Amino acid sequence: MSTDSKFVTLENQIFSVFATPEWVAEKISVHPASYINTSKDTSFCRLDIVSSGKGVNLKSVSGMLIIDIFTPFGVGPRAGSVIADKLDSYLVGKTIVGTQLMGSTCVPKGPDKANPSLLRSTYTIAFNHFGV
Amino acid sequence: MAHISSIGAGLFSDLAIAVPSTDLTPAAIAALDTDAEFQALFATEILSAGTKSTDTFIRVQNVREFPSMGTPPNIVNVPVYGSATSQQIQGQSDAPSIEVQLNYVPADWAAGSVLGDMVGDGVQYVFRFALLNSEPVAYDSNSTPASGIGSVANSQYYWVGKVEALQVNPQLTDSNTATVTMSIQSDFFGAFTE
Numbered sequence: 001m002s003t004d005s006k007f008v009t010l011e012n013q014i015f016s017v018f019a020t021p022e023w024v025a026e027k028i029s030v031h032p033a034s035y036i037n038t039s040k041d042t043s044f045c046r047l048d049i050v051s052s053g054k055g056v057n058l059k060s061v062s063g064m065l066i067i068d069i070f071t072p073f074g075v076g077p078r079a080g081s082v083i084a085d086k087l088d089s090y091l092v093g094k095t096i097v098g099t100q101l102m103g104s105t106c107v108p109k110g111p112d113k114a115n116p117s118l119l120r121s122t123y124t125i126a127f128n129h130f131g132v
Numbered sequence: 133m134a135h136i137s138s139i140g141a142g143l144f145s146d147l148a149i150a151v152p153s154t155d156l157t158p159a160a161i162a163a164l165d166t167d168a169e170f171q172a173l174f175a176t177e178i179l180s181a182g183t184k185s186t187d188t189f190i191r192v193q194n195v196r197e198f199p200s201m202g203t204p205p206n207i208v209n210v211p212v213y214g215s216a217t218s219q220q221i222q223g224q225s226d227a228p229s230i231e232v233q234l235n236y237v238p239a240d241w242a243a244g245s246v247l248g249d250m251v252g253d254g255v256q257y258v259f260r261f262a263l264l265n266s267e268p269v270a271y272d273s274n275s276t277p278a279s280g281i282g283s284v285a286n287s288q289y290y291w292v293g294k295v296e297a298l299q300v301n302p303q304l305t306d307s308n309t310a311t312v313t314m315s316i317q318s319d320f321f322g323a324f325t326e
Contacts (some may be wrong), residue, residue, distance in 0.1 A: 100143065128140075
């Protein structure tokens, strides 16, 4: 059995959500974890796909999406919660081709160490990627 | 849409009961055998506090755990003279009953409500179990599948039975649960889709 491109397929499916016109209209950019944001956005997200769990077969994998939500520090923690709710509406319970997304959590983490002018909240959601 | 064609979790699987304004007669129930006939009974969803009408149905919500759906096997071993192994034949299965675990919301099952009055009333109803991996726009069957349960891949199973009992399981720390027991008085029909 071939397991070719399991992780790339998963990544493409997850990022496809943030390429939809509906999400683009939300005006909250979502960058890959290794991406250095050079834009002047003060509210943005950083997405990391942690494929740490076993799947039901060799082509499947489970894990967590970890999305760091950055908002201006002075605005208050609710700004992060509002973005987390928006993420919920696009992710929780959704099926993206062969990837199912489950329940979510959101944890305020305080000022960002790299840029204290930003407040960071960490949104996580479990996923199961099913390959056939 | 079509049947579910990939591996996945049935996150949005649903149990529903047809509640027409007039209970179906035994003759009408006996005549049901096609997907169109069953699906026509599930045209309009009502809430437990709602009013029964033509082709209305009600969903059993907050299900915590579904049992196996289908007729259980009853394999009978038959000795065969001169053979090292016996043979197996399909015997007549015991009539199954279905127990569904719910996160209990008393208002849904209150006396006077559609679901509450259904418990132990001795009336035969048509049940629908829909296997759903994605959330549909709505749970009704209608002529425009994209606006109902047919908006996502779905597999549907139908049967006739009764709601026999509701047992509430109070929990001191977890959510309260209830066990709904249903008897099954027909074959399972399906899997259908729309």
